[in-house]
Amino acid sequence: MSNTILGKKLGMTQIFDQIGNAIPVTLIQAGPCTVLQVKSTEKDGYNAIQLGFDDKKEKRTNKPDKGHLAKSGSNPKRYIRETRVTDPGLYEPGQVITAGTFKTGDFIDVTGTSKGKGFAGVMKRHGFSGFKATHGTHESKRGGGSLGPSADPARVFKGKKMPGQMGNETVTVQNLTVVDVREAQNLIAVKGPVPGAKNGLLIISFAKKKPIPDRPIQTEKPEAVESQEQDDTPVTVADTQPVEPVEENTQVEDKAQEETEEKSKSE
Amino acid sequence: MNVLEMYEKEHMKRDIPETPIGANVKVHYRIIEGEKERIQIFEGVVIVRKRAALRSTITVRKVSSGIGIERVFPLHSPRLEKIEVTRLGKVRKSKLYYLRALKGRKARIKEKDQF
Numbered sequence: 220m221s222n223t224i225l226g227k228k229l230g231m232t233q234i235f236d237q238i239g240n241a242i243p244v245t246l247i248q249a250g251p252c253t254v255l256q257v258k259s260t261e262k263d264g265y266n267a268i269q270l271g272f273d274d275k276k277e278k279r280t281n282k283p284d285k286g287h288l289a290k291s292g293s294n295p296k297r298y299i300r301e302t303r304v305t306d307p308g309l310y311e312p313g314q315v316i317t318a319g320t321f322k323t324g325d326f327i328d329v330t331g332t333s334k335g336k337g338f339a340g341v342m343k344r345h346g347f348s349g350f351k352a353t354h355g356t357h358e359s360k361r362g363g364g365s366l367g368p369s370a371d372p373a374r375v376f377k378g379k380k381m382p383g384q385m386g387n388e389t390v391t392v393q394n395l396t397v398v399d400v401r402e403a404q405n406l407i408a409v410k411g412p413v414p415g416a417k418n419g420l421l422i423i424s425f426a427k428k429k430p431i432p433d434r435p436i437q438t439e440k441p442e443a444v445e446s447q448e449q450d451d452t453p454v455t456v457a458d459t460q461p462v463e464p465v466e467e468n469t470q471v472e473d474k475a476q477e478e479t480e481e482k483s484k485s486e
Numbered sequence: 487m488n489v490l491e492m493y494e495k496e497h498m499k500r501d502i503p504e505t506p507i508g509a510n511v512k513v514h515y516r517i518i519e520g521e522k523e524r525i526q527i528f529e530g531v532v533i534v535r536k537r538a539a540l541r542s543t544i545t546v547r548k549v550s551s552g553i554g555i556e557r558v559f560p561l562h563s564p565r566l567e568k569i570e571v572t573r574l575g576k577v578r579k580s581k582l583y584y585l586r587a588l589k590g591r592k593a594r595i596k597e598k599d600q601f
Binding site for chain 2: 229230233234235237248406408
């Protein structure tokens with residue numbers, strides 16, 4: 220199964236669990252991601268799929284990209300990223316991977332670009348203490364002090380913490396819990412913060428240090444996407460109708476009902 | 487309305503009572519101790535009201551045996567049973583932090599005239 224999806228940070232809020240504990244959550248718009256290309260060992264030397272996320276205007280797309288996207292029949296995408304997969308045979312260009320890949324309770328790793336802080340001093344960047352504000356301190360209140368011993372090494376050791384660029388680097392937060400998944404809205408809520416600013420690109424994958432759940436891939440064929448969109452409209456109308464008992468429903472109705480419930484929750 | 491606001495709205499309670507600044511309130515808050523559950527009533531003056539959708543809180547201050555106690559209650563928490571407003575206060579500020587420095591007779595708040 221695909222263990223990676225592209226997403227966008229929407230912001231943070233909090234929700235309450237059953238006993239009333241407040242849980243800090245970050246909302247992420249996860250997908251829908253279109254498979255643009257499938258790479259295999261035979262052809263490319265490694266197994267991977269290329270994902271596209273977030274629509275952009277066609278006039279902002281250059282000709283080489285248009286040609287590449289035409290192969291999978293996808294509309295222009297702002298972000299294109301590759302992810303390794305074990306079995307490329309499961310995928311075909313044009314497939315759509317949705318937020319339903321993840322379920323409540325899963326552990327995920329989230330990679331993003333942290334907020335840039337510019338050229339920062341040692342106090343901000345490494346948490347040094349600086350010097351006293353009074354009692355005779357002069358010239359150096361936020362400095363880092365000595366760089367090390369003198370004549371013996373006669374050099375500064377590698378890795379010495381010094382001022383420099385802080386932030387605006389790739390950061391991965393591991394083992395975040397998925398608290399909520401809204402497949403219809405392509406929304407997932409994870410416990411705790413994720414790197415970067417709002418609207419920043421995130422790469423969400425199953426946690427490297429936890430077992431990956433054994434589930435079939437959550438994808439929709441390109442044709443299915445259109446019918447899905449058509450389905451959505453009557454669901455909103457059906458909101459006010461009473462929900463039928465579960466046991467009478469077939470599987471298809473089950474799904475529709477779930478969507479109805481989700482919709483009615485969101486109202 | 488963006489996705490975040492919609493998501494917050496979904497989790498919000500709809501029947502939050504108005505708790506004006508300076509009002510005397512009784513907050514019924516559910517306390518869970520192991521298996522047991524009981525309701526604790528905290529009575530005091532509303533000194534802060536933080537309006538932030540789902541994250542809204544009120545801060546209630548009371549003076550208990552000479553020591554000032556302030557508690558922050560998340561308004562949308564399922565543990566919050568109800569809030570009774572017993573008396574409205576006549577105040578001119580939206581944050582009554584000045585009460586912290588006052589004691590006894592000076593820390594009183596005049597009752598608001600009702601029309």
